[in-house]
Amino acid sequence: MVGARNADCVAGGLCGAAYVFSCATDAHMDIKPGGCPNPVNPKSNGVVPVALAGSDVFDVNDVDVSSLVLGRSDGVGSQITPATKNNGRLHASIEDVATPLEGTDCDCHERGGDGIDDLMIKFSTPEMSRAFELDALRPGSTVELVLRGSLQDGTTFVATDCIVIPGTDRDSSSLRGKDKSK
Ligand SMILES: [Ca+2]
Ligand SMILES: [Ca+2]
Numbered sequence: 345m346v347g348a349r350n351a352d353c354v355a356g357g358l359c360g361a362a363y364v365f366s367c368a369t370d371a372h373m374d375i376k377p378g379g380c381p382n383p384v385n386p387k388s389n390g391v392v393p394v395a396l397a398g399s400d401v402f403d404v405n406d407v408d409v410s411s412l413v414l415g416r417s418d419g420v421g422s423q424i425t426p427a428t429k430n431n432g433r434l435h436a437s438i439e440d441v442a443t444p445l446e447g448t449d450c451d452c453h454e455r456g457g458d459g460i461d462d463l464m465i466k467f468s469t470p471e472m473s474r475a476f477e478l479d480a481l482r483p484g485s486t487v488e489l490v491l492r493g494s495l496q497d498g499t500t501f502v503a504t505d506c507i508v509i510p511g512t513d514r515d516s517s518s519l520r521g522k523d524k525s526k
Contacts, residue, residue, distance in 0.1 A: 373503035380452035386478035450506035483511030
C-alpha cells in the first residue's frame with residue numbers, strides 16, 4: 345500500500361490517497377526434479393513430472409491445485425492443466441523432491457529434496473507437444489515454460505523453468521524448409 349499526500353485535491357479540502365497494489369508471489373518450478381537440463385521429447389507418450397518447490401515463504405499445502413495452468417513464457421500456443429488419473433483426479437502429491445533455485449533464465453540444478461515439502465504434478469507430454477507446438481522446434485531448442493496458479497486465499501503466483509528439445513541440430517537436417525548453407 346502506498347500513500348500519496350495531497351493527491352486528488354480540491355481547493356481547501358483535506359486530501360490524499362492510498363493505493364493498494366498486489367503482486368504475484370514468486371514461486372519456483374522444477375521440471376523433472378533432480379535433472380538438469382530438462383529434455384522433453386515431443387514424440388513421447390509419457391508424462392513430464394513438475395515440482396512446485398516449497399520454501400519457508402511458500403507453503404505448497406496452500407496451493408489450489410485446480411488453479412494450475414502451464415504455458416509457454418513467450419505466449420506461443422495455449423495453456424494446459426495437469427494430467428489426471430483414471431479416476432479423474434489430478435496427478436498431484438506432496439513430496440520433498442526439489443530445492444528452490446534462485447537463478448535467471450534457464451538456470452537449473454540437479455539437487456533433490458531440501459527438507460521442505462514440494463508439490464509434484466504431472467503433465468501429459470502429447471498435450472504439451474500439441475499445446476506448446478514443440479514439433480515445430482528444432483532439436484536443441486530451449487523453451488521457457490510458466491506455471492501459473494493461486495493459493496487458497498486467492499494470492500496468485502508464477503513460476504518458470506525451461507525444457508529442451510532433445511537431439512542436436514544436425515539430426516533435424518530432414519526437416520522441411522531448413523536452410524543449411526554448408
Ligand atoms: Ca529439473
Ligand atoms: Ca523441497
